[in-house]
Amino acid sequence: NLTIAPYANYWxxxxxxxxxxxxxxxxxxxxxxxxxxxxxDIELIRNWRNSKDVNQFFxxxxxxxxxxxxxxxxxxxxxxxxxxxxxxxxxxxxxxxFTKDIDxxxxxxxxxIFIAKKEYRNSLISxxxxxxxxxxxxxxxxxxxxxxxxxxxxKRALRYNKKVGFKEVxxxxxxxxxxxxxxxxxxxxxxxxxxxxxxxxxxxxLLGYK
Numbered sequence: 001n002l003t004i005a006p007y008a009n010y011w012x013x014x015x016x017x018x019x020x021x022x023x024x025x026x027x028x029x030x031x032x033x034x035x036x037x038x039x040x041d042i043e044l045i046r047n048w049r050n051s052k053d054v055n056q057f058f059x060x061x062x063x064x065x066x067x068x069x070x071x072x073x074x075x076x077x078x079x080x081x082x083x084x085x086x087x088x089x090x091x092x093x094x095x096x097x098f099t100k101d102i103d104x105x106x107x108x109x110x111x112x113i114f115i116a117k118k119e120y121r122n123s124l125i126s127x128x129x130x131x132x133x134x135x136x137x138x139x140x141x142x143x144x145x146x147x148x149x150x151x152x153x154x155k156r157a158l159r160y161n162k163k164v165g166f167k168e169v170x171x172x173x174x175x176x177x178x179x180x181x182x183x184x185x186x187x188x189x190x191x192x193x194x195x196x197x198x199x200x201x202x203x204x205x206l207l208g209y210k
Contacts, residue, residue: 027085027136030208032128034085034097034136039177041086042073045096048116057114057154059174059183076100083136087129094120097133099146108145111137121156128207130164131200134193144190152182161186165196 027034037045046069048054055061064072076082081102087095092124095115102109115121115129137143148166150157166186173180201209 011146027132029128029132031089032043032125032132033088034129034132035093036087037073037084037086037096039073042069044093044194045069045084045086048096049116051116053118054114054116057157059062059149059151059176063179083141086132087113087125088167089120089125089169092117094125094173095129097129099133099137099141102143104139107143108147109137110147110149112148124203124207126160127164127203131204134164134188138190138193146188148186148188150186152184158184164188165192165199167192 004011035041043066046064046066049058049064052073076084081104082098082100084098084100084101086093087097094117097111097113099109099111111133113126113133115126119127130178134146137146146166148161149172150161151205152158154170168184169187170185172183172185174183175181
C-alpha cells in the first residue's frame, strides 16, 4: 500500500526521463513500513549517525552538528534525486534505507541501509525493508540499476547484500581518518530483480505475504 502526497515543486525533476511526480510518503508492508523522512525525523537520524555503533561503517565518521544535519536535509529535499525512508516497526523507527544521487538519464542510483536497533539486525525485518524499497526503486521509480558501496571490513553487510541479490563488481580505495580502506562495489539491475522473484517468494511467505 502506498500513501501519496500532493505534488510538491521541489520534487520537480530536471531531466528528460519522465516519472510519476507524486511523492510517496509511506510504503506499507506486512510487518514494516517505510516513511519518507521529514524535518521532525532528522534529529533522530543525526543521533544514530553520530553513534559509534552506526558510523563505524560509514566513510564519513565525523561528528554531525544540528546545523549540518539541517543543511543536509534541505539539500536532499530540494534535489529531486534523493529518497530517504525511516524503517518503522509498530510505530517505532528502527533504521534508515535510501536511494541517493539518482541519475534520471541513466536510470540508476545508489542505495544504502542501516538498522540502528540491534535487536532487529538478525531478523527478516531488514529483508522486508529491502524488498519494499526495491519494489519502489524498480516498479515505481522505474529505475534499472542499483549500486551499493560497502566497507570491506563490514562482513555482515557484505553477506547481506549478496543474499538479497547484489553482485560484486569491483573494489576501490578511500581514505578514512588518515587510513586507506577498501570499498566493495555492488550492482543490482531490474533484470536481477525480476529473475529473483521466485526466491523472494519463500521469504515473503514467512513474513505473511501471499
